[in-house]
Amino acid sequence: MGWAIALHGGAGDIPLTLPPERREPRLACLRHCLDIGVQALKSGRPPLDVVELVVRELENNPHFNAGKGSVLTTDGTIEMEACIMDGNTKNCGAVSGLTTVVNPISLARLVMEKTPHIYLAFDGAEAFAREHGAETIDSSHLITPENVERLKQAIEANRVQIDYTQPMKKDVQIETDTVTGDSQIGTVGCVAVDGKQNLAVATSTGGLVNKMVGRIGDTPVVGAGTYANSLCAVSATGKGEAIIRGTVSRDVAALMEYKGLSLKEAADYVVEKSVPKGNVGLVAVSAAGEVTMAFNTTGMFRACATEDGYSEIAIH
Numbered sequence: 001m002g003w004a005i006a007l008h009g010g011a012g013d014i015p016l017t018l019p020p021e022r023r024e025p026r027l028a029c030l031r032h033c034l035d036i037g038v039q040a041l042k043s044g045r046p047p048l049d050v051v052e053l054v055v056r057e058l059e060n061n062p063h064f065n066a067g068k069g070s071v072l073t074t075d076g077t078i079e080m081e082a083c084i085m086d087g088n089t090k091n092c093g094a095v096s097g098l099t100t101v102v103n104p105i106s107l108a109r110l111v112m113e114k115t116p117h118i119y120l121a122f123d124g125a126e127a128f129a130r131e132h133g134a135e136t137i138d139s140s141h142l143i144t145p146e147n148v149e150r151l152k153q154a155i156e157a158n159r160v161q162i163d164y165t166q167p168m169k170k171d172v173q174i175e176t177d178t179v180t181g182d183s184q185i186g187t188v189g190c191v192a193v194d195g196k197q198n199l200a201v202a203t204s205t206g207g208l209v210n211k212m213v214g215r216i217g218d219t220p221v222v223g224a225g226t227y228a229n230s231l232c233a234v235s236a237t238g239k240g241e242a243i244i245r246g247t248v249s250r251d252v253a254a255l256m257e258y259k260g261l262s263l264k265e266a267a268d269y270v271v272e273k274s275v276p277k278g279n280v281g282l283v284a285v286s287a288a289g290e291v292t293m294a295f296n297t298t299g300m301f302r303a304c305a306t307e308d309g310y311s312e313i314a315i316h
Helices: 020-042 047-059 105-116 123-132 146-156 240-246 248-259 263-274
Strands: 004-012 080-086 092-098 118-121 187-193 200-206 226-228 231-238 280-286 289-296 298-305 311-314
Touching: 004 020, 004 047, 004 280, 004 289, 020 047, 020 298, 020 311, 047 080, 047 105, 047 200, 080 105, 080 226, 080 231, 080 248, 092 105, 092 123, 092 226, 105 123, 105 200, 118 123, 187 231, 187 280, 200 226, 200 231, 226 248, 226 263, 231 248, 231 263, 240 248, 240 280, 248 263, 248 280, 263 280, 263 289, 280 298, 289 298
Parallel strands: 004 231, 092 118
Antiparallel strands: 004 187, 004 298, 080 092, 080 200, 187 200, 226 231, 231 280, 280 289, 298 311
């Protein structure tokens, strides 16, 4: 028993040769966010507060695909989405289609706490944000030059892609009728449990580079990209369509609940058996203070720590 925390900055076709200028800022941010989360848990903050706090930090960092730094749709716009969930109560809130909200994860929490609903999207979610004083900004301030260039490359290659994908020449043969295998979401997420077995999860993303306007991924879908109950909390990342089909985060919890699997056994089964290789990664914690970080992609930006002193920050 004890507290535990894990976070991720996206899984996908992350090259082993990822240049230092792209690798080091992300690792530094993971380290910083892990420290913030650990200190919050040690000070007695509820896990729901902790996961929101950590994901807000990740959203504010332009090196990750959420909040500032969100990737662009085929029209060159941003459409952000997020979800937060409390394990013991199963209270949850989700948002999609955000264009001006600085911290989508905090708006998701407002939906959870201030409305009778779970999910608000697009114009309704934006109006709700303004009505409740959520911080907003002109969307141009959330768009980075790097993501403008990524969109240009994706359009030239005629594909939807993850933000870690290396440039592709136009004459390379690719699939154009589906999202290709390396087209994962550079999502950010955090799961946490305290010493009293309270669990929570938060996930946030900008989606896919060159995605269709109006496309919704797995992140705000409870039971797909985000889920928590009294047994575990799970935040997934990867190809959203595959994660939705596999009900990834709920399946981890279901295997623990109905089959009696451990957290690691359940996560490994879902990652290896339920979703095609190259499509998913996840971080999870259990009520007992266990932590696991599993993926079947080339890599996943990830970090974790437990009360017994274990910690890890890694990519591949």
